Amino acid sequence: MSDFVPNWQIPVYIATQAADYLTALISDGAFSPGARLPSERQLADELGVSIGTVRRATQILRERGLVKTLPSRGTYVNEHVRIGGGRDE
Amino acid sequence: MSDFVPNWQIPVYIATQAADYLTALISDGAFSPGARLPSERQLADELGVSIGTVRRATQILRERGLVKTLPSRGTYVNEHVRIGGGRDE
Amino acid sequence: MSDFVPNWQIPVYIATQAADYLTALISDGAFSPGARLPSERQLADELGVSIGTVRRATQILRERGLVKTLPSRGTYVNEHVRIGGGRDE
Amino acid sequence: MSDFVPNWQIPVYIATQAADYLTALISDGAFSPGARLPSERQLADELGVSIGTVRRATQILRERGLVKTLPSRGTYVNEHVRIGGGRDE
DNA sequence: GTGGTCTAGACCACT
DNA sequence: GTGGTCTAGACCACG
Numbered sequence: 053m054s055d056f057v058p059n060w061q062i063p064v065y066i067a068t069q070a071a072d073y074l075t076a077l078i079s080d081g082a083f084s085p086g087a088r089l090p091s092e093r094q095l096a097d098e099l100g101v102s103i104g105t106v107r108r109a110t111q112i113l114r115e116r117g118l119v120k121t122l123p124s125r126g127t128y129v130n131e132h133v134r135i136g137g138g139r140d141e
Numbered sequence: 142m143s144d145f146v147p148n149w150q151i152p153v154y155i156a157t158q159a160a161d162y163l164t165a166l167i168s169d170g171a172f173s174p175g176a177r178l179p180s181e182r183q184l185a186d187e188l189g190v191s192i193g194t195v196r197r198a199t200q201i202l203r204e205r206g207l208v209k210t211l212p213s214r215g216t217y218v219n220e221h222v223r224i225g226g227g228r229d230e
Numbered sequence: 231m232s233d234f235v236p237n238w239q240i241p242v243y244i245a246t247q248a249a250d251y252l253t254a255l256i257s258d259g260a261f262s263p264g265a266r267l268p269s270e271r272q273l274a275d276e277l278g279v280s281i282g283t284v285r286r287a288t289q290i291l292r293e294r295g296l297v298k299t300l301p302s303r304g305t306y307v308n309e310h311v312r313i314g315g316g317r318d319e
Numbered sequence: 320m321s322d323f324v325p326n327w328q329i330p331v332y333i334a335t336q337a338a339d340y341l342t343a344l345i346s347d348g349a350f351s352p353g354a355r356l357p358s359e360r361q362l363a364d365e366l367g368v369s370i371g372t373v374r375r376a377t378q379i380l381r382e383r384g385l386v387k388t389l390p391s392r393g394t395y396v397n398e399h400v401r402i403g404g405g406r407d408e
Numbered sequence: 409g410t411g412g413t414c415t416a417g418a419c420c421a422c423t
Numbered sequence: 424g425t426g427g428t429c430t431a432g433a434c435c436a437c438g
């Protein structure tokens with residue numbers, strides 16, 4: 053988690069870079085299916101970005117079908133994710 | 142009771158949605174005047190929301206003059222309620 | 231936990247019997263020092279007594295120096311309990 | 320700020336005790352008119368209470384006319400407060 | 409065995 | 424990086 057370094061020099065949103073970083077972690081099994089991601093505040097702290105950026109990143113993960121967010125509960129890794137392919141459920 | 146489905150997508154508080162749902166039940170006669178509502182814990186279970194949300198919903202019903210809450214006894218439907226109109230007592 | 235059977239025939243408060251039962255569990259190591267006891271509601275369910283009785287029983291445990299209650303957090307087994315002897319901290 | 324110690328033994332809500340404590344600070348000039356109070360999260364940390372309790376305490380301060388809360392901005396001490404007397408604006 | 413208060417901490421909307 | 428709402432569940436006071 054601590055080796056995420058946003059690159060401000062390239063024209064790619066930090067949120068997208070963060071989403072890609074988290075996608076890689078999920079793909080690598082750092083977050084198992086069914087596991088809960090750290091809270092938005094904790095992710096913001098650990099990635100060194102603002103909480104708004106984290107929210108945009110998790111929104112991207114939802115659109116990629118990688119996670120599901122339960123209000124006031126947390127964001128959870130979906131069970132049948134295919135990183136380069138289809139959609140969960 | 143079991144067909145209440147809170148809608149998290151719209152900017153209306155869940156507590157307000159629950160209060161409206163209970164108001165409709167009272168209006169329809171599902172709870173007669175003088176009847177006791179289910180306990181807050183049971184309402185929370187049946188509506189699928191937290192007990193804090195139920196407490197805010199019953200607070201709204203009190204402000205609408207639909208019910209009266211007796212601590213340690215329960216929450217009771219008022220006698221002379223008029224849903225779209227006046228106030229009890 | 232499930233083998234507690236209050237004896238209504240003898241002139242000993244059920245709460246005291248429950249306190250003695252819990253004291254034995256702590257003494258036997260069923261609840262380790264620092265561990266949290268089950269919630270009052272759960273204890274009431276498991277022991278088959280009312281929640282008020284459980285509250286009186288835990289009050290007795292506090293007076294015996296066996297546990298410490300943190301409001302809204304739970305009741306915890308003290309660290310240096312001596313069942314037949316002194317007081318914790 | 321750090322000498323606030325909630326008293327759980329007396330039947331006065333912790334939120335009310337916290338509100339009284341903050342009222343005294345405002346009265347003593349520790350927070351000047353127009354000043355921003357610490358964030359609710361920081362207050363919760365410093366007072367040793369939960370954020371929900373802090374929110375109820377600031378609600379009380381609003382009802383007392385001592386502060387004004389701007390969502391997403393903070394809570395500010397009103398200009399013309401008279402602790403034992405009138406109301407701001 | 410109810411309603412009441414409090415804790416801890418989540419996500420959300422907005423600046 | 425704030426205030427706002429919600430969750431889940433604890434103990435408390437009372438009947």
